[in-house]
Amino acid sequence: MKSVPKLIRRFIGIMLLSSMLLIILNFALLGIYTLNQAPNGSPWITAQEVADHLSKSETGYVLSEDTALELQHANVWAIFIDNRAMKVVWQTDYLPEAVPMSYTISDIASLTRGYIDGYPTFTGEAENGLVVLGYPKDSFWKHMWPSWDYHFIVNLPKTVLSVLAINLALIFIIYVIANSNLLKSVKPIVSGIQALSTNEEVHIREKGLLSELAVSINKTSDILKTQSGQLRKRETARANWIAGVSHDIRTPLSMVMGYAGQLESDMQLSEDNRQKAAVIVRQSKRMRNLINDLNLASKLEYNMQPISPERQNLIAVVRQVVVDFINMSIDEKYTIEWETDEELTSCTANVDKDLIKRAVSNLIQNSMNHNEQGSHIFVRVVAEDAVCTVVVADDGVGATDEQIEKLNNTPHYMVCDEQTNEQRHGLGLLLVKQIIFAHNGIMQIKHSEHGGFEVDLSLPMSV
Structure with missing residues (x-):
């Protein structure tokens, strides 16, 4: 409650300044008036x-x-x-x-x-x-016995200052008493406004000089409470719906992938049918990954996904993701190059290891999904100004300036249009952004120096 004492000090300062200016003005007017009474001298x-x-x-x-x-x-x-x-x-x-x-x-x-x-x-x-x-009878008033006590004259400055101090003290006391009710009313109003900013429930006594303002704040608190409850219900229902649908889809999707895999391996089928089965398997895997991403993104958005940050060497974590991709025997048209400076052996940050690996994996997979003709993928970790930055770039088709602007500033990346065959940067990037945001980091999308697409993940170093 620093604002109320500040308000009181401001009131007192204005009152004292006004009093001093009023006294100075009075003395100045008195002097001018006195001089005008005898313009030609005594x-x-x-x-x-x-x-x-x-x-x-x-x-x-x-x-x-x-x-x-x-x-x-x-x-x-x-x-x-x-x-x-x-x-x-x-x-x-x-x-x-x-x-x-x-x-x-x-x-x-x-x-x-x-x-x-x-x-x-x-x-x-x-x-x-x-x-x-x-002189004319109404022109001057003369003091008939012009004599003064010596001690009175000597002590006159002290007397004037004492009287002035007493007057200021009386003005201050009267001012404080007159405004005490206002100050008492201001304090709960300020407390209520501060509580509203933190989404706390507020109830102020609707009495005093500011009773109308108190009524408005109480109504605002009730409205915010109602809206907050409704929003929580909608968010919970949405998260539960996504989790339920994701769970229900996994079983039939696993059956589709299993049967399609058998058809792909069946040598008795024609090559054309086996290729169609391979497409079903590949697209089913994409669908499974999308469902997993959707479920995780929903949990991160509503703070339902537990984050377990620990001190980790990001170089080791990201290198392991690259090694896992290479060991998966990915298509030869995709190559991954580790560009981290060999002299940089450690770049530590407090992160959830599994979530960071998931984010980097999504970016690498994103480069593959959006460059069907093949691409060279570059991964590196950079340490600069107490920040660890993970860079995933490629030399593929990239994106236009307008697309990158939208990706950096749009709150979501879900795109629906009639061109269903066109690959879009969508849920995968949203999930990456949410993971980095949960770690108090920053994600930046831009053109790659290799001519394609680049995403930088910046995380604060741990001390």
Whole structure:
């Protein structure tokens, strides 16, 4: 169940990443918003600029034209309080009537940190007095007692980080609690899907947030169980039918072969009749071999044939098959050549010896059956890259590219057509493929370098 913890980690990672991005975004928006509140700088700086640009003339105090226009544009009024008289000796034209014209020291202290009649005021120091700017009432909020505890300022970074950590922890706890029911529902769903892939029976409680999905998985499990049972019945019936038919055919076929053999040996018959009897014997043997191949192929397909793999030297096993064929006194038009490198003395693999011999025998017999005019058959064993490869090739008629493509990719080789006399690569190759597949090997069909047909059987070497 590695997927559920992975899913939980993914949820938590997304939640933490979203929280951090949200915090960063908030700080960025706060900074942008703060900067937009004072695009022309601090009001304190503006007040000092006004004080610097206020000059005394013979008729009184005069403010530079640019600065005056700037104040007028911002709807800011200004006054200049003389140090000695403590009275207003200069003012802008649009000064509110509620603004006092004389001040005490306490009044100046109050307006410096606060307001005049609700107008937020800011001061700038001039040579002979104090410049006071008054901004619109709804433009600034001033802190009347701007003092902070020293330890609070020193510990502010730690405090901010602590608050941030607490917030993240609370968000995480809320997130886990809110999604706990979902996570509890996900775990059995994942287990059920994994069990379906291994053809196990599944039953999930149909409750929770994912109850509809649980119902679908349970229905799928029931359908697969029913289909699997029906398939097993069909496979068993098919295998039993093939085994029964094979058994029932053997007895009459043996009688046909026996009587045909007697007729072939009867010197009182004409040569033509004896040749016909020989054809009956030869075709009966082929039929017997086909029946045996069909029965064995059926057992291998449904895993009914016991496999007894043992460590074997494939060179010795394949050489014995070649020797057996030579000792059978086969027709002179067929010759078998052993091409294995003499320096290669061993190529071991875990195989069922009898089945491997059966596979190689089928390939050699296949070369004979499909080359009635005769052929030269080449057999060799090659060891390369921890793989033992048995090669059976001939210089016969071979096959076309299209036929080889079909033989390599078609799941079966049974061919039915009207040309019953035409020899086809059929059940024998299917049986060979099943034997090699049962040994975790690979069969490849291709053109022979001798101009005919070639089959390579690759098996993993044993350690």
